Amino acid sequence: MNHITIRKATFDDLETLYRFEQGVIEAERPFDKTLKNELIHYYDLEGMITASHIELLVADLEGELIGSGYARIEDAKPYLQHPKHGYLGFMYVDPNHRGKGVNMKIIQALKDWTRSQNITELRLDVYHDNISAIKAYEKIGFSKHMIEMRLGLGEE
Structure with a gap:
């Protein structure tokens, strides 16, 4: 496989x-019927690039971006043993490069950054029904912790 570099995202990305x-x-x-059926955005990508409490990374394969992910330092609930934790998100790998360990490389770099903090x-x-993602995260070492439940009151 060609050389994949994990690096900080820039405005050029x-x-x-x-x-x-x-x-x-x-x-x-497919896992969330509450999402609007129009163009939506999850992230403030420009803000994430400059934020000191967020590490936004990309996987670069010889000048082509093939994946992304971030770690964000968050305050933990006051009743937990740890005062802060890292939250991972924006985990994406181009479909043409899935199954090559790209996500694992990104997560390892995010783990290293989080430890450095x-x-x-x-x-x-x-998502509960996203079995392939759950299996991939479990393979890396994550374990199921809590399920968030919802009841759409207009759906009865």
Whole structure:
């Protein structure tokens, strides 16, 4: 396999990052009927590039961006043992490069950055029915922790 470099995202990457964002949203639409059926955005990508508490990374394969992910330092609930934790998101790999360990490389770099911030725990959200994503995260070492439930009152 060609050499994949994991690096910090820059403003020059924005066009591709916006495309990746839409890829994430389209992948999640089947799992979330509450998403609007129009162009939506999850992330403030420009803000994420400059924020000191966020590490936004891209996977670069010989000048082509093929993946992304971020870690964000968050305050933990006051009743938890740790005062802060890292939250992972925007995990995306171009469909032509899936199954090559790209996501694992991004997560490893995000784990390293999070540790360098003296953070001892990572969290992420994944849709309950997204079995392939759950299996991929479990393979890396994540475990199921809590299920968020919803009741749409207009859907009865």
